[in-house]
Amino acid sequence: MGSNAIAAPPSAALANLAETVKERGSGRVWHRRLRRDRIAMLALVVLALCVGLAVAAPMLDLADPIKTNPRQKTLPIGSDGHLLGTDQVGRDILSRLIWGARTTLMLGVAAAAFSTIVGLIFGLMAGYFGGWTEAIIMRTVDVLLAFPAILLAIIIVAILGPSLRNALIAIAVLGVPFYIRLVRAEALRIRSTEFILAAQTIGAPHSRIVLRHVVPNVIAPIIVTSSIHIGYLILEAGGLSFLGLGAQPPSPEWGAMVASGRNQLMLAPHVVLIPSAAIFVVVLAFNLLGDGLRDALDPKSM
Amino acid sequence: MASYVLRRVSQAVPIAVLTSLVVFLMLHLAPGDPVVIILSAKPQAYTQEEFDRVEKSLGLDKPLAVQYVTWLGDVVRGDFGESFYLRREIRGLLVQRMEATLFLAFGALIFSLPVGILGGVVSSMKRGSILDRTINAVVVAGVAVPTFALGLFLIVLFGLKIELLPVGGMTSFGDGGVVDRLRHLVLPAISLGVGPAAIIARLTRSAMLEVLNQDYVRTARAKGLRNAIVVRRHAFRNVLIPVITVIGLQVGFLLGGAVLVEVVFSWPGMGQMIVNGIQQRDFPVVQAGVLVVSLAFIVTNLVVDVLYAVVDPRIRHSR
Numbered sequence: 094m095g096s097n098a099i100a101a102p103p104s105a106a107l108a109n110l111a112e113t114v115k116e117r118g119s120g121r122v123w124h125r126r127l128r129r130d131r132i133a134m135l136a137l138v139v140l141a142l143c144v145g146l147a148v149a150a151p152m153l154d155l156a157d158p159i160k161t162n163p164r165q166k167t168l169p170i171g172s173d174g175h176l177l178g179t180d181q182v183g184r185d186i187l188s189r190l191i192w193g194a195r196t197t198l199m200l201g202v203a204a205a206a207f208s209t210i211v212g213l214i215f216g217l218m219a220g221y222f223g224g225w226t227e228a229i230i231m232r233t234v235d236v237l238l239a240f241p242a243i244l245l246a247i248i249i250v251a252i253l254g255p256s257l258r259n260a261l262i263a264i265a266v267l268g269v270p271f272y273i274r275l276v277r278a279e280a281l282r283i284r285s286t287e288f289i290l291a292a293q294t295i296g297a298p299h300s301r302i303v304l305r306h307v308v309p310n311v312i313a314p315i316i317v318t319s320s321i322h323i324g325y326l327i328l329e330a331g332g333l334s335f336l337g338l339g340a341q342p343p344s345p346e347w348g349a350m351v352a353s354g355r356n357q358l359m360l361a362p363h364v365v366l367i368p369s370a371a372i373f374v375v376v377l378a379f380n381l382l383g384d385g386l387r388d389a390l391d392p393k394s395m
Numbered sequence: 396m397a398s399y400v401l402r403r404v405s406q407a408v409p410i411a412v413l414t415s416l417v418v419f420l421m422l423h424l425a426p427g428d429p430v431v432i433i434l435s436a437k438p439q440a441y442t443q444e445e446f447d448r449v450e451k452s453l454g455l456d457k458p459l460a461v462q463y464v465t466w467l468g469d470v471v472r473g474d475f476g477e478s479f480y481l482r483r484e485i486r487g488l489l490v491q492r493m494e495a496t497l498f499l500a501f502g503a504l505i506f507s508l509p510v511g512i513l514g515g516v517v518s519s520m521k522r523g524s525i526l527d528r529t530i531n532a533v534v535v536a537g538v539a540v541p542t543f544a545l546g547l548f549l550i551v552l553f554g555l556k557i558e559l560l561p562v563g564g565m566t567s568f569g570d571g572g573v574v575d576r577l578r579h580l581v582l583p584a585i586s587l588g589v590g591p592a593a594i595i596a597r598l599t600r601s602a603m604l605e606v607l608n609q610d611y612v613r614t615a616r617a618k619g620l621r622n623a624i625v626v627r628r629h630a631f632r633n634v635l636i637p638v639i640t641v642i643g644l645q646v647g648f649l650l651g652g653a654v655l656v657e658v659v660f661s662w663p664g665m666g667q668m669i670v671n672g673i674q675q676r677d678f679p680v681v682q683a684g685v686l687v688v689s690l691a692f693i694v695t696n697l698v699v700d701v702l703y704a705v706v707d708p709r710i711r712h713s714r
Contacts, residue, residue: 236413240689241651244669248417251673251681252425328541332655335543336670351543362551369544377539 126389133385136378143375147194156185158192158345167361180350180364181357189345190371196346197375200261200339201327207265208326209319212272213311219273220280221303231277234270242267243332250338257346260339264330268322275318279311317390321383324376331372347372399704399711407697411690415470418686419463422678429453429678436677437479445479452476475683480675485683488668493687495565496664498576499656500649502584507592507645512638514592515599520626522604530596537593542652546586546659553582563661583660587652591645598641602634609633636707643699647692 127133146153156174162183170178177186219230237245249263283289283306292302333339334348342353347368354364422429430450434441454462469476475485518530550562561579606612607630615625654666661667665684672680704711 232409232413235410236417239410239414239693240685241647241692243651243654244685244688247654247669247673248421248685251678251685252421254426255673324539328539331541332543335541335655336658337674338670348541348543351547355547358547358550359554362555365547366544366551369541369547372541373536373539373544376541377536380535380539 123389127385130385130389133382133389136381136385139374139378140382143194143378144198146191147198150191150195153191155188155191158184158189159343160184167357167364169361170363170367177367178361178363180354181361184343186364186367189350190347190368193345193347193350193368194371194375196257196340196344197327197330197348197372200257200264200330200346201323201379204261204265204268204326204330205319205323207261208268208272208322209315211265212269213276213308213315215269216273216276217280217303217307217311220277221284221299221307227277230273234273237266237270243329246329246333247336247338250333255338255341257340257344260330260333263333264326267329268319268326271322272315272319276311276315279314280307283307283310317386320386321380324379324383327372327379328376396704396711400701403697403700407693411693414689414693415467415686416463418682418689419466421682421685423459425678429455432676432678434479436675441479470686476679478677478680480677481680485679488680489683489687492663492665492668492684493691495662496650496653496657496666496688498565498580499583499587499653499662499664500646502580503588503591503649503653504642504646506584507588507595508642510588511592511595512599514596516603516626516631516634518596519600519603519607530600534593534597537589538597540589542586542590543655543659545589546583546656549582549586550659565662583656583662586659587649587656590652591648594645595638595641599634599638602637603630606630606633636703639699639703639706643696646695646699650688650692
């Protein structure tokens with residue numbers, strides 16, 4: 094799935110969020126509020142479990158996720174020695190699922206981090222300098238947004254060639270225009286404040302003003318937003334891999350697992366449905382945690 | 396109104412031109428000789444004669460700007476070149492494929508609009524009830540479920556358990572009547588429409604809750620109007636504007652998400668064509684598909700913008 098709308102919460106809500114994140118007072122109570130949100134806490138536990146398993150994968154006594162076994166094809170869930178059964182070439186699904194979590198989580202987090210940083214740099218340039226810099230950056234953003242999200246990712250993969258690395262680049266680029274807009278709006282607002290004027294008056298260089306005065310004021314809302322964004326990026330990445338444009342077989346990535354099991358969908362639906370469900374659960378957990386985080390930081394929006 | 400439409404169109408045209416530039420540059424940004432890239436889709440080795448023909452049609456000896464203008468001129472006349480993999484001109488292919496994709500996207504919209512709006516309105520009116528909470532849970536799940544996973548799940552469900560609806564293709568062999576096509580549409584349209592339905596429901600609910608708190612709604616209630624009339628005449632009308640905006644955004648998702656659904660259900664549309672094109676390294680086909688879908692997206696956004704200027708006079712009179 095994945096859509097422009099999920100990626101782009103209404104800007105008014107974001108502005109609100111930005112306001113609240115900056116308020117020092119609420120900084121101390123927000124985690125207490127978050128801890129009282131039972132759904133968000135459950136989501137956090139699920140995610141912690143996923144991350145824990147992913148990190149611990151090499152230390153766990155798992156079957157080889159890539160080794161095929163022609164004599165044990167499509168074993169059902171609960172088979173002896175294969176808790177979640179095996180896939181169409183006899184690979185252990187549980188092992189592939191846990192190893193795949195590394196790829197999937199890494200992809201989501203890395204893509205979110207990349208688009209946040211790039212968006213921050215260009216958004217700051219557009220918002221702080223204005224003029225031609227702004228015009229060029231914002232027109233580029235318009236063009237990027239002229240493509241339906243997954244189509245933009247497909248174009249990038251078509252140019253670079255299908256691979257996990259290129260899928261990561263494509264997914265990261267999807268997020269960039271969104272952050273540029275957000276950061277620019279914030280930077281514009283901050284530029285007209287009195288403390289910036291004061292800094293300019295005493296002759297501070299642009300680099301110092303941007304780094305010491307503008308960045309600290311935009312960074313908090315951006316980080317919160319990107320944590321909400323990870324689920325969406327994981328969905329898009331899963332879609333790309335499913336289309337054969339992301340992680341390549343036999344590497345255990347969830348979207349790729351779904352794609353490779355498709356040929357025998359009717360004979361062994363669990364091969365497809367287990368990794369599908371895994372993507373669903375992780376995205377759901379990220380979304381719910383993101384919602385909880387937003388509500389905790391901005392109780393007014395509830 | 397006319398000046399608003401004109402202004403909006405004049406904003407869309409440069410974006411469309413830049414989009415075409417991006418699509419044109421795809422071939423030149425990809426590593427390797429463009430002629431070799433185009434010919435590499437051909438199953439057998441290419442001849443010198445074919446190489447010369449492609450090189451001439453791309454005008455590779457000319458400056459990039461000239462190549463772009465020539466290409467754009469061809470594209471505007473509907474000439475997207477030929478596919479060496481499919482051994483045919485792309486033009487004929489595009490019409491069929493676009494028809495299938497639009498049919499699918501339209502089906503998904505027909506599903507998601509009433510479901511989303513009704514869900515949102517009902518849950519806002521019964522705020523806090525079990526019904527409201529159930530709808531919210533469905534919305535949260537609907538946003539998080541991968542389109543392809545939902546499609547595959549429906550295929551398993553209907554293919555193995557309930558053999559009620561066809562689970563692949565756009566027509567049955569030897570059939571192709573209206574009823575047959577509609578039956579084939581149901582599952583793909585639902586898979587594609589669930590995400591947008593969830594988002595529309597969420598937005599409708601929050602917009603309704605906001606409007607129901609307004610003074611004029613309280614006034615209407617104080618006058619003793621029946622609840623149904625207050626909701627329909629006073630609240631719902633004002634909810635339409637944000638709802639139209641989000642529908643505009645969802646059209647982009649419908650066109651993009653169609654790629655996944657088409658692959659899952661073997662639906663012979665644009666998305667399937669693009670994905671096959673990438674796997675077969677059939678560049679002209681990918682370029683044509685990407686360009687047509689993006690332009691369709693730009694045009695729908697334009698239509699949506701004009702549409703809410705019609706609904707809301709404040710928009711067309713601003714600035």
